[in-house]
Amino acid sequence: MGILKKGGIFWGGLLAFLLFFAFSIAAAQELPDTSELVPDTSGIDADSSRIEPDTLGSGAEEEPTALPADEEGIYWEESWHTLPERPRPIVSRILFSGNRAFGADRLKSKIATRGDSFWGKTGLSFGQHRRASKDWKYKDIALLAAFYRSRGFLDVHAAESFFHDTVKNELWVKIEIAEGNQSFFGPVSIAGDAGELSEKLSEAASELKPDSAFNVYLLDGAVFRMKEFLSNRGYPYAQIHLDTVRTEQKLATAFRIEKDGLVRFGRVEIAGLSITHPNVVRRELAFKPGDVYSREKIIKSQQQIYATGLFNFVSLSLAPKADSLRQRDTLELQPDFFLRAVERKPAALNLHLGAGQYERREERQALSLDLAAGWENRNVGGRARRFALQAKTSFLVITDYRLLSNKFTADYTEPWLLGIRNYANFSVSFEPAVRDPVLGVRIQTGSFGLTFLRPITLTSRLTLGASLEEINIFDVSPAQEELFKAQKGVNVRRKLTAGFEKDTRGSILIPTGGSYTRLDGEFLGGPLGGDAHFLKMNFYWNRYQTMAGNNVFATRFRWGQAFMVGEQGNLPSTDRFFLGGANTLRGYSENSLGPVFIDSTGKAIPIGAKTLLLASVEIRRPLFWRFWGNLFSDFGNIFQANRDIVPDNILVTVGAGLQFITLIGPLRVEYGKRVIHGSQPAGERVHFSILFAY
Template structure:
């Protein structure tokens, strides 16, 4: 009670406010409390002296401050300012020290220690479908000293190659708007899941740009635009594709969405909740050769159930509809499930309808659920038992939970700065006759 009262008093500008408590012992065992409050003088914020920012420009720092010069001093605003500065990821340490500079004025000494702005990360993996795969990511987090971020990432496997250039502007037009622009080039081979022969090749070039706006500390809205050119080639005679999936197809779309996120760490959460909803809209008015509406939703929950055990669960779903002259959703926009990050125990993208050529056709609707117990064994090692479920449907009206495919298994993880390295063993609960009963998956990062 004394600390709460003192904090409330200091929050009104009485920086040197002191609260003493006297106890009055009464008959019958009662104890009375008398609070003596010595407010002192009201102090106001003065100048902020920034030190230690050799690369970062002063406006990047001052726009994160939660107080204004001339306002009554509130220690809680200093704490919030420090947290906002650390959240930028530009500084190893931030210290804000009040210093009396006048009769009723407090200047602030703001000392920062900058973190290295450049990073290089890489990883590798192995999967039964694409065999060997790996990536290299080169990024710089403080371009021109304005917290602008640029990165180049390349990913390769025996089946695909991908190159991405990314640029982020965190304060577009002087407002708290995060702008992200991405250029992507991708070449991919699709193979028959039974014979392993290459069925066709897909080449994709895309441009996307989007905005993110924080409505609260936990809720943000997103709006993005994407334009892609997709070219299918070397289609084998036994492969059945729709008219839109052969040759070259341009897709132009906008995607609004909303995200609610209370996770303590987006890369390795130990507690919190995540929910998101996105609607992708492609039409002729945007310059698209395909017309559809595609909706995806996701929820996730994370919390500790014991000292070294984290419970994690996720539910995802999606549906799509075509309109106008478009008869079928393009192959590159369909939902696919199965593999290391969806339903472990099944081959990559192997769930759902199978075409006459023996390849997965993907679908217009999907449902997926995952549950894990993340048990820390020792150091950076974890054992993770899990259960997965999911399926894909051609017609959203045919979606039925009784059609879900279920798997169970366990994984071994080693935590690294770029996420956990995972080796998962998944087993199908009710495999079809002649179907394999188990799969081993190797990957980097949590499944969800």
């Protein structure tokens, strides 16, 4: 315990983790960086910028050729087919010659050839080493050529040879580079029949800065953006020609545009529907016949059709006869389209079994089981309407055996309310009365809910909702019912809700980019009636950025506030804010912060607060295999009154963690240390959980 109090375990463990983290970063730097490489350009009139086919390698083995000995008296060979298969040699040295513009360390990070891993060099790899591959030679030449040509060295050539130490089974690799002269962008212009689109097309080429290093891949990107822009403005057949004129070391570039006639959407033929009504598909299309062609609208249409949840596969493409409809003499094209869909089975049975810890102030801890069975039809009448029924039962199985509750739910969703894309969900639930042996009463609950959802874009949406609840308490006299509800925390809840959500994350399990924003509020009681009367607001903002290789910089901010409504305003404990634990303020046990209630046994029970503030910064990165590591710091607290929100009451924790990536998300263990703990005791905590904290 003395060691714990002094923080020896924490600081020693954190130092060890930091060293491990740094070594993993160093090891990761040995991996080739291909982020700067894009597929080779087409249409660029610069043969010297191309990698010759024999340079890339056809897979045919060459005859071994001994090069003249260098100054060290070592003979270098060009063909790798003489190397032993088992065990393959370890690359011990990588040498460069002729490289004037870039240093050897930078070039090493760009090629496929790798020396032994950090763990192999230190002898901690348990006999496992990173061994040479015969494919490396061809990859090295291609990667180096791509790297140099993206920096303006259009005439670069590289050759690779090796020396094999047969005694140690080690390999020396030498790469000889002829860089040539560096070229730069000259003036960039737009010509042809661009017309009123010239200004927008010029923006697509804005990365081509005069006097900057000539980059064939930036040039290719500009052509792609121009074609994409024209395709979304009705010119999918537009041709873009590149004319380059060299003046000394500068290349003047001209884009000549041939729009080739305006294209409009024709009819859409739908195939593959046996249950779904065709209008369900047509209403999801982002265009109608006669609209100006747009590739964006085709993609959006496919996404919206797939988002209905009715199909396993959706494809929207030109109908086979479309080419015959091209009328060059009128410069007006109107091809038909063919949409093919593969339907999902509309009906399904669902079973769910869950277990958890059941704990109540009046009872001992116990294990509870939840068993749920349901049926749903996601395509009622072939109109994409959804209807579902579910029955759920919960009961104790350890330390006691008894029924806790039964719940029956009916749910109906109308996807196109009032003829527009508004989702309306109606739900009804009923919980029959089950006698509680501790409270000595039977409680029956019924509720009705209505929710409207309006998609704004593919990544954002608005929601509005209302719910009404009725509770009947049996075995209690009417005179004592209100007192019983107040003492036992039984509340009739009637509320209105509203929310906005925007999610641009590429993955919700392992986010590496984008952001998540949510603002929601709920109003209970007041003119609606019920026992709870308050307004509660929540704001969430998470941001993810990839930087310096594979490092993910994750930040978050969360704010919550509850306001009392009217003279009878009250905030039940279940609606208050709680903080602490694996997903909020790490270093503290779950929901342990804030005001507490001291029960008859002297145990402190958290009761929550009215205001929540939480912020976090975190660095995550892959370490090896399926393991990730992270360093984090959390800031925040919960407050009963706004006057308590002062810097001295902000708690700060720091820590580190290790994650193992699975198909259902990361399994993580994290260690949090309280560094600024205010009136809270000093300490630390280890957390085990699934998924990242945010």
